[in-house]
Amino acid sequence: MRGRTVPGNRWDLLTDPADPADPADPADPAPPSVTVVVTHYRQPLELARTLHALSRQDHPAHRLQVVVADDGSPEPPEVPAGVEVVTHVHDGFGAAKARNRGAATATGEVLVFLDADTTPEPGYVSRVARLPGLAPEVVTTGHRRHADLSGVPADADVEVAGPAHELAAPTWLRDELARCRDLLDADETSLRLVLGAVVSCSAAMFAAVGGFDETFDRYGGEDWEWAHRAWTHGALLAHVPDAVAWHDGPDRAERPGWGTEGEGRERLLAETLAVGRRIPAPGLGPAGLSPDGAADPLVTLAPGLGGDALVVAVDSLLAALPRARVLATAEQHALLLGDHRVLVHPAGADHLTTAPARTAWRRLHLHAAVSGPPAAWTEHADLLRGADAAGHVQVTRGAPLVTWSTLRAERRAARWGRDDLHPRLTRPASPGLTAVGEDVTVQARWGGWR
Secondary structure, eight states: OOSOOOSTTOGGGGSOTTOTTOOOOTTOOSOOOEEEEEEESSOHHHHHHHHHHHTTOSSOGGGEEEEEEEOOOSSOOOOOTTOEEEEOOOOSOOHHHHHHHHHHHOOSSEEEEEETTEEEOTTHHHHHHHHHHHSTTEEEEEEEEEEOOTTSOTTSOHHHHHHHTEEOOOHHHHHHHHHTTTTTTOOTTGGGGOOGGGEEEEHHHHHHHOOOOTTOOSSSSHHHHHHHHHHHTTOEEEEEEEEEEEEESOOGGGSTTOSSSHHHHHHHHHHHHHHHHHOOSTTTSOSSOOOTTOOOSEEEEOTTOOHHHHHHHHHHHHHHOTTOEEEEOHHHHHTTTTOTTEEEOOTTOOGGGSSGGGTOOEEEEESSOEEOOHHHHHTTGGGGOSTTOOSEEEEEESEEEEEEEEHHHHHHHHHHTOSOSSOEEEEEOOTTSEEOOTTOOHHHHHHTOO
8 A cells, every 4th residue: 555644543644734724735646536436226316416516526527437336226327428337236235235346447546435315515526535645544434414405406506405405414423523523533433423425535445445345235334334344454534524415315314214113123223233243343232242243352372372271361361352253273273162263373374364353453462371350351451442542552460461452553554564653552460360370270270279
């Protein structure tokens, strides 16, 4: 991945603070080439409005590609000359599949995703594409506003029609964006503020993260899941408040059939379970259930760990962290009773390419065989959470015992060859986390006499 980076989530360092009225960085290159992917299914009027708006963008036309990603509409979409269309056979809700097909066709350095019913104002593309064009790790989300555009001609200027027919926007989203300063103070829970209808990223970042999860078979959640993976792959999240796109219709919570009663409640439960099955981020998944698709943390073991000490340590760890997935050599795996949470992983192989690393956002590495109550295992894990989170926390008692780290920090360090992008801390182990002595046997520990 080529380009610039900044510590933490400090995308504000990519602008020129000397002139607040003109945030253009003196080192800005030419505007990036952009591919706009417009996801569409059976919305011809809305699509026409959005394509008209894209023809009015101030981004250089020779650096702008527009692709309509059709989710298998019965009637093929009609598009102006120069607009490309990709489609597939409709087999249920396929927004993720459509976006992926559109991205596969893209030639731009930056991908701008829009839904057909979300129409951008004239400066939208240049504004959301600017930061990903400067620093390839930045993922931006535009400012979605709502209006009743049902009686508005498709060629009307949306920056006029939108305010004239504006509907209420969700207050929770407005309040959260204000609280985190337009995602400058983003953390591992901020994926809730990334909306698939107005998200943008570099093509390089999209390739690193991978496409949207095509196993989502109903509306909702696929954008949050992608945002979670983007965060763990080192994305910097930014909200661009002056990049305005108008959604035709009210927020989902205000639409018929989307409340918390009857059919709406069933839909909400199905969406929540779909997200919880895939994302182990705080506040989004279960406390005790351990779905195969949402592992956290990823646990790695020092190669020399074995025998009674290994069994005691991993048994204690999994009692404290039931959603963990442990990577073990074949020899270590053979001692751990075939627990489904322990996976064979050859010594020296890259843990970041394993299946659990797709969802996990933290790693716990055991330098030594230790055991303790749940609170002792998780005592320093909270240092990885929050806007000013550490990337690594080594827990020691003379020598290192365990190290907590975020996969986000690990991937960024590997990507840029730098270890200064996230804080690195060292903390003494609490008395509760103790080394498993050579004289400790599994029989004695399980029997309760040692």
